Amino acid sequence: METLAMHISNGIINGPVAAIFAALALATLTVCVLRGRRDLDDRLAPMAGLVAAFIFAVQMLNFPIFTAGVSGHLLGGALAAMLVGPWVGALCVSVVLVVQALVFGDGGVAMLGLNITNMALVGTAAAYLLIALLLRVLPRTPAGLAITAFVSAMLSVVVASQGFVVQYWLGGTTDLGSNLAGLAGTMAGAHLLIGIGEGLITATTVVTVAKVRPDLVYALRGLRPAAAPTVPAVGGVR
Amino acid sequence: MNKRPWAFIVGGLLVALVLAGVVSNYASSHPDGLDSSLLKGCTVDADDNIVGGSCPAQQAKDHELADSPLADYGVRGIENGFLSTGLSGVLGVLLTFAIGGGAFWLLRRRSSGGAVDGASSGAVAAAGRDASAEGTASAPASRS
Numbered sequence: 111m112e113t114l115a116m117h118i119s120n121g122i123i124n125g126p127v128a129a130i131f132a133a134l135a136l137a138t139l140t141v142c143v144l145r146g147r148r149d150l151d152d153r154l155a156p157m158a159g160l161v162a163a164f165i166f167a168v169q170m171l172n173f174p175i176f177t178a179g180v181s182g183h184l185l186g187g188a189l190a191a192m193l194v195g196p197w198v199g200a201l202c203v204s205v206v207l208v209v210q211a212l213v214f215g216d217g218g219v220a221m222l223g224l225n226i227t228n229m230a231l232v233g234t235a236a237a238y239l240l241i242a243l244l245l246r247v248l249p250r251t252p253a254g255l256a257i258t259a260f261v262s263a264m265l266s267v268v269v270a271s272q273g274f275v276v277q278y279w280l281g282g283t284t285d286l287g288s289n290l291a292g293l294a295g296t297m298a299g300a301h302l303l304i305g306i307g308e309g310l311i312t313a314t315t316v317v318t319v320a321k322v323r324p325d326l327v328y329a330l331r332g333l334r335p336a337a338a339p340t341v342p343a344v345g346g347v348r
Numbered sequence: 349m350n351k352r353p354w355a356f357i358v359g360g361l362l363v364a365l366v367l368a369g370v371v372s373n374y375a376s377s378h379p380d381g382l383d384s385s386l387l388k389g390c391t392v393d394a395d396d397n398i399v400g401g402s403c404p405a406q407q408a409k410d411h412e413l414a415d416s417p418l419a420d421y422g423v424r425g426i427e428n429g430f431l432s433t434g435l436s437g438v439l440g441v442l443l444t445f446a447i448g449g450g451a452f453w454l455l456r457r458r459s460s461g462g463a464v465d466g467a468s469s470g471a472v473a474a475a476g477r478d479a480s481a482e483g484t485a486s487a488p489a490s491r492s
Contacts, residue, residue, distance in 0.1 A: 116380045121409030150456040159449020160360045166444040167368035172375040180384040181376035205448040215411040215419035283407040300381035323356050
């Protein structure tokens with residue numbers, strides 16, 4: 111029987127480690143809510159809802175990678191970080207993972223903390239660090255934006271995949287012994303290829319949004335000379 | 349820059365609905381990067397079922413909610429696979445938007461909008477915050 115499961119299933123990581131990561135994820139998500147509120151205004155809130163819905167949709171679209179019999183799908187951390195920022199972005203991906211686990215039977219409910227840690231927290235954080243770095247060095251052109259989106263998406267997927275390897279090292283239910291390095295290599299290799307797809311999807315989406323509504327791209331905030339600095343300071347204050 | 353985002357949101361949702369409702373049926377059904385990595389050491393048949401060997405994936409247990417009406421991205425009771433997958437995708441997009449958008453809307457800062465008189469409350473807030481902000485005069489207007 112074919113199943114469309116794409117996240118960590120029950121039984122793969124033991125209960126105690128899953129519980130620790132659930133607590134860790136909950137604590138980090140609380141920080142994301144507190145910091146994210148500063149970003150969430152009347153414009154970003156509906157945009158964040160759309161980003162979550164869009165990530166849900168695109169995660170269903172498993173694409174073939176160049177290895178026979180293996181597919182990949184968007185994780186979405188980089189896309190969310192580009193469009194709504196790191197804090198709200200991590201929350202967007204988490205919403206998707208919660209809906210998938212509780213409604214679509216994808217990713218064990220007991221494994222939710224592990225899945226959120228890898229894809230929503232580690233993936234988004236890695237992506238945002240790269241975005242912040244690349245936007246500083248690359249030219250502020252559509253090409254620069256596309257490269258930023260592509261590279262941050264691709265590498266963040268590989269980093270997220272290694273989050274699973276750490277979790278498996280801590281609490282994997284099959285003793286791999288010295289084969290853990292093999293798992294790390296297999297995961298990294300597969301996710302480097304998946305990362306190409308993630309990068310293409312992320313870059314296409316971000317560049318499209320930037321063309322239609324640049325004001326709705328979080329990563330572009332503060333990069334363009336805003337209107338305000340050209341206005342002389344009132345009364346010479348400052 | 350003071351355009352409301354709703355037209356864009358509706359357009360984006362339509363794209364997501366088409367992707368989840370139609371394009372999802374053309375997705376690859378092979379195991380993804382994670383699943384295939386966990387299948388290393390096992391041999392699988394053409395339908396990706398484990399037929400021999402030993403690998404981490406063999407430890408996988410049933411999902412707590414495997415009997416959910418939308419489990420495995422299908423709608424229980426709908427025989428047509430195309431329709432079942434597509435409908436589950438559409439419901440998933442709408443549900444995710446409702447839950448995510450609803451939560452974010454409740455969490456948002458309300459200082460700039462939502463108030464009965466957004467312009468004046470924004471001006472008061474901005475003036476109280478920082479007298480040096482030259483945007484004080486224009487910002488509340490652009491937000492309303």
